């Protein structure tokens with residue numbers, strides 16, 4: 365596993381524990397949607413992975429790096445896109461690239477120019493003269509062009525208009541290499557669902573569900589009906605009927621994953637990694 369978090373405890377000063385015994389591991393090359401309610405701790409977890417906050421106890425590894433050491437070798441391999449992209453300096457996009465690109469050995473200037481063009485931006489413009497959404501596009505383009513092994517994007521679509529969100533999906537999908545691992549934290553499920561191959565749901569201080577989407581569609585069936593099925597693992601009123609999740613039988617066709625329903629099921633404690641995959645393990649025994 366390229367990212368491994370074990371028994372992580374964390375709290376802000378004079379506050380109760382936000383994470384308690386949090387476990388999480390990710391295979392190399394994952395594109396993960398990190399979902400959670402407001403205040404669940406998504407940003408905090410990304411800051412811990414980036415080494416910008418330190419665990420109270422437990423361990424975090426990204427590859428062979430312990431983020432809190434902030435070693436130069438680690439900093440060359442990680443790019444963190446913060447939710448807040450305020451900028452008060454006087455640099456143009458091109459000047460910013462010259463100064464900051466030097467910190468990333470695999471930075472690709474042509475790639476940067478191409479992604480900026482996809483977003484309709486030019487290098488000569490000053491960063492402080494851009495709107496919040498435009499600045500987000502610049503830092504997103506820069507982040508993708510660093511070609512870092514680890515990319516952490518905190519709410520990357522915040523502030524983007526509807527057409528830009530589809531450019532966002534296109535440029536992210538078109539610029540990732542197989543060995544790069546990307547974590548996108550969001551509470552806007554629709555913005556990432558076509559992009560991710562894995563989902564992690566953070567709730568109540570822990571990653572309650574972490575799964576590959578292919579494995580999930582293998583295990584679970586998402587559907588709707590007028591009556592509530594007896595074997596539903598989770599169901600919600602939907603129009604005059606219900607939408608629900610139940611275990612998928614082997615002979616049944618797979619259905620698209622309804623991430624919003626899955627999210628609600630996890631928050632409702634109807635589903636978790638344990639409940640979905642333990643059954644599989646006990647069947648295999």
Ligand SMILES: Nc1ncnc2c1ncn2[C@@H]1O[C@H](COP(=O)(O)OP(=O)(O)OP(=O)(O)O)[C@@H](O)[C@H]1O
Nearest residue numbers: 376379382400401402403404405406407408409551
């Ligand atoms: N610097 C800080 N000092 C103290 N408490 C903080 C600090 N930053 C965040 N918190 C608290 O920690 C909790 C988690 O915050 P965090 O920003 O990580 O959540 P989030 O899941 O990213 O939320 P959102 O979806 O609203 O961005 C919240 O209760 C927040 O008030």
